Amino acid sequence: MFSLGCKKLEDLNKHPYLPYFWGFLGVMLFTVCTRLLGSFLGEVNIALLFLLPVLFTAVKWGRRAAVVISILAVLSFDFFLIPPYGSLTIWDMRYLVSFLMFLTVAWLTGTMSQRLGNQVKAIQEREIRMAALNTLSQKIAFTTDLDSVLQTLVKKIAETLDGQVVVLLSDENQMLKVMAGTLTNIGDQEYAVAAWVYHHNQAAGRGTKNLSEVQGVYLPLSTEQGVIGVMGVCFNNPGDNHYQEYIHLLDAFSNLTSVAVVRIRLWEKAQETHLLQESEKLYSALLNSLSHDLHTPLASIIGAVTGLIEGEELYSHAAKRELFLTINQESQRMNRLVNNLLEMTRLEGGIVKVRKELCDLEDIMGVAVGRMKDLLANRVIYIKVKPGVPLVPVDFVLMEQVLVNLIENAVKYSEPGNKISLYACSDDEKAEVSVTNQGKEMPNAVLEKVFDKFYRMDSLGRVGGSGLGLAICKGIVEAHGGKIWASNNSGEGVIITFSIPLNEHGQKRVIERNCQEVEVAKI
Amino acid sequence: MTAKGIRVLIIDDEPQIRRMLRVALNAHGYETGEAQCGETGLQQAALFRPDLIILDLGLPDLDGIDVVLNLREWTTVPILVLSVREHEQDKIKALDAGADDYLTKPFGMGELLARIRAALRHAGGSTEDPVLLFGDLSIDLAHRVVTVTEKEIKLTPIEWDILKALAINGGKVLTHKQLLHTVWGPGYEGEMHYLRVYVGQLRRKVEINPAQPGHIITEPGVGYRLL
Numbered sequence: 001m002f003s004l005g006c007k008k009l010e011d012l013n014k015h016p017y018l019p020y021f022w023g024f025l026g027v028m029l030f031t032v033c034t035r036l037l038g039s040f041l042g043e044v045n046i047a048l049l050f051l052l053p054v055l056f057t058a059v060k061w062g063r064r065a066a067v068v069i070s071i072l073a074v075l076s077f078d079f080f081l082i083p084p085y086g087s088l089t090i091w092d093m094r095y096l097v098s099f100l101m102f103l104t105v106a107w108l109t110g111t112m113s114q115r116l117g118n119q120v121k122a123i124q125e126r127e128i129r130m131a132a133l134n135t136l137s138q139k140i141a142f143t144t145d146l147d148s149v150l151q152t153l154v155k156k157i158a159e160t161l162d163g164q165v166v167v168l169l170s171d172e173n174q175m176l177k178v179m180a181g182t183l184t185n186i187g188d189q190e191y192a193v194a195a196w197v198y199h200h201n202q203a204a205g206r207g208t209k210n211l212s213e214v215q216g217v218y219l220p221l222s223t224e225q226g227v228i229g230v231m232g233v234c235f236n237n238p239g240d241n242h243y244q245e246y247i248h249l250l251d252a253f254s255n256l257t258s259v260a261v262v263r264i265r266l267w268e269k270a271q272e273t274h275l276l277q278e279s280e281k282l283y284s285a286l287l288n289s290l291s292h293d294l295h296t297p298l299a300s301i302i303g304a305v306t307g308l309i310e311g312e313e314l315y316s317h318a319a320k321r322e323l324f325l326t327i328n329q330e331s332q333r334m335n336r337l338v339n340n341l342l343e344m345t346r347l348e349g350g351i352v353k354v355r356k357e358l359c360d361l362e363d364i365m366g367v368a369v370g371r372m373k374d375l376l377a378n379r380v381i382y383i384k385v386k387p388g389v390p391l392v393p394v395d396f397v398l399m400e401q402v403l404v405n406l407i408e409n410a411v412k413y414s415e416p417g418n419k420i421s422l423y424a425c426s427d428d429e430k431a432e433v434s435v436t437n438q439g440k441e442m443p444n445a446v447l448e449k450v451f452d453k454f455y456r457m458d459s460l461g462r463v464g465g466s467g468l469g470l471a472i473c474k475g476i477v478e479a480h481g482g483k484i485w486a487s488n489n490s491g492e493g494v495i496i497t498f499s500i501p502l503n504e505h506g507q508k509r510v511i512e513r514n515c516q517e518v519e520v521a522k523i
Numbered sequence: 524m525t526a527k528g529i530r531v532l533i534i535d536d537e538p539q540i541r542r543m544l545r546v547a548l549n550a551h552g553y554e555t556g557e558a559q560c561g562e563t564g565l566q567q568a569a570l571f572r573p574d575l576i577i578l579d580l581g582l583p584d585l586d587g588i589d590v591v592l593n594l595r596e597w598t599t600v601p602i603l604v605l606s607v608r609e610h611e612q613d614k615i616k617a618l619d620a621g622a623d624d625y626l627t628k629p630f631g632m633g634e635l636l637a638r639i640r641a642a643l644r645h646a647g648g649s650t651e652d653p654v655l656l657f658g659d660l661s662i663d664l665a666h667r668v669v670t671v672t673e674k675e676i677k678l679t680p681i682e683w684d685i686l687k688a689l690a691i692n693g694g695k696v697l698t699h700k701q702l703l704h705t706v707w708g709p710g711y712e713g714e715m716h717y718l719r720v721y722v723g724q725l726r727r728k729v730e731i732n733p734a735q736p737g738h739i740i741t742e743p744g745v746g747y748r749l750l
Contacts, residue, residue: 331629335629355744357715357716358715358716358719359719360719360720360722360723362723362733362734363719363722363723363741365734366733366734366735366736366741367741367743369734369735370735370740383734383735384734385734391716391719391720396743396744397611397743397744400743
């Protein structure tokens with residue numbers, strides 16, 4: 001049953017004799033009153049007064065109660081107030097007209113009030129349905145995950161209809177599969193009905209015209225593109241005409257479900273298209289990178305090596321050494337590039353697993369600087385970790401990659417002899433690491449874009465690279481729940497800063513470690 | 524140390540890598556043998572009697588870890604594993620399985636030779652000398668004295684244990700697990716943060732610039748080595 005506002009009706013269901021009791025009481029009261037005041041009021045008024053309980057009952061409880069009470073009132077009037085008193089015999093036949101009046105009034109008002117009541121009930125029901133549908137559609141409007149949308153739908157429908165709900169969707173082989181439901185284990189028979197509904201695009205099951213011998217009622221989830229699945233409802237207290245009673249609501253729910261499913265499928269398709277476009281972009285950029293950034297070092301390497309192979313004796317010792325250095329540098333550059341391409345592909349593919357453990361930022365900085373030793377040969381490097389920075393929960397190897405990329409970037413956009421500083425500090429919630437170079441400032445619009453994939457600054461001259469370095473940094477930092485941003489270093493260059501949250505877990509471990517330290521020292 | 528007559532077995536399926544290693548190692552006086560897969564590698568290890576094995580972890584027939592385990596059943600010959608960067612966990616597994624050191628492809632020849640020397644030195648048991656020298660850092664195992672540029676420094680017991688473990692295996696990588704096990708004992712292998720804290724402290728004492736350490740080198744994701 002609905003949790004409808006029709007409280008009166010519920011009362012009636014619980015106590016079916018209540019109106020008769022009250023009517024009887026009313027009639028008796030009037031009888032006693034008019035009996036006492038009879039001579040004062042006059043018979044006409046008394047008759048009219050007796051109409052009151054009849055009207056009241058009619059308005060409040062409907063036709064049947066009104067008729068019964070009117071008969072009661074007539075009898076009581078006749079018995080107590082019309083001579084001969086104490087008998088149902090009537091001397092004056094005009095009173096028969098009064099009796100008829102009573103009955104007519106009772107009948108008419110009762111009918112009208114009942115009709116009115118029914119209308120109110122219908123309106124209230126509709127309102128509740130609308131509210132249920134409304135909240136439901138709001139709830140699912142912004143979700144893009146099919147499972148959670150279906151879960152929400154199923155829960156709400158089950159709650160509203162007081163039953164078990166199951167949603168079956170067809171897969172690519174036109175087979176129905178249970179996707180969600182409070183009732184996920186449906187029997188073969190029920191499944192067969194669901195399949196029938198799916199193929200015939202008609203409702204079936206209990207209370208309908210089709211296959212009504214099963215427990216549930218099944219409705220097709222139809223869309224413009226055809227039927228996409230079936231919704232089944234199994235009422236907890238199935239009445240014979242439950243289906244008829246709830247047909248509109250069931251239709252509304254099944255429509256809502258179809259719309260939701262279609263919307264999400266379309267969204268997914270749009271996502272796929274978007275991904276495809278992205279990956280096409282990735283491929284074309286990859287090709288660009290390969291053609292330019294891999295060819296350039298390869299050209300140097302092949303040139304140098306073939307020179308050495310073909311005419312080794314032509315080169316002086318110093319010249320040979322220079323060629324070897326070129327080969328080395330260019331291969332290192334290619335190695336970094338290939339690493340970046342691989343890293344980006346893995347980040348995008350979700351293959352990268354962040355293995356967080358408590359790490360020393362100073363250590364990571366040291367390793368990153370060590371790895372970039374050759375590149376940093378003609379820069380001045382400063383490393384500073386503010387005292388008191390705790391161990392930070394990060395993946396050492398990935399963080400090292402972030403710093404390597406940031407350092408490479410800082411080198412790219414600065415001149416030999418410039419200073420590059422690495423700085424780390426922390427507060428209660430996060431640790432911050434920044435890499436600052438001396439070089440040109442960047443316009444604000446550029447600062448926002450540097451972390452985009454394949455973004456390269458044209459304004460600062462031709463600089464080699466895949467345009468992936470900072471995008472990888474962003475990917476890794478965000479995988480740690482952190483943030484990364486770029487800012488200008490008051491006219492002196494660019495600062496790239498990233499923050500890593502020190503979660504509760506990390507904090508706790510640090511404290512734990514301090515206790516342990518004391519203990520270990522004692523041993 | 525002269526490399527004359529030292530036999531190195533190269534197990535790698537890439538002919539170019541094998542050729543490069545053969546040429547370079549021969550040039551440095553090593554004698555080389557080659558195997559292009561795990562099975563032949565295991566046979567060659569018995570027939571060729573190498574003093575050191577260079578093993579690529581990405582073999583076509585056998586899992587590199589299994590090759591290490593198989594070799595370790597009957598020989599203590601130093602094993603140097605080669606891996607690619609993507610497979611961090613593999614090299615840690617190989618090291619914990621008994622490999623002596625690792626190199627990530629691509630690597631420089633200088634690095635390779637240094638690793639080979641460290642592994643051979645360690646295998647030769649040449650740690651008879653109780654005073655170990657690492658540049659300006661000297662560690663006297665017998666008297667428990669550590670000096671940096673001839674100035675004695677004080678270490679806590681834990682710091683001493685870490686430094687000692689690294690020094691005995693001079694130049695060779697020790698995984699986090701191995702170090703934690705050696706210093707703290709069984710049951711502490713997962714407590715990586717202890718190690719991070721103490722290594723940080725140790726660096727402040729023995730390194731000239733702790734932010735760019737020259738002695739205690741971090742091997743990202745793997746462990747530490749002392750140079």
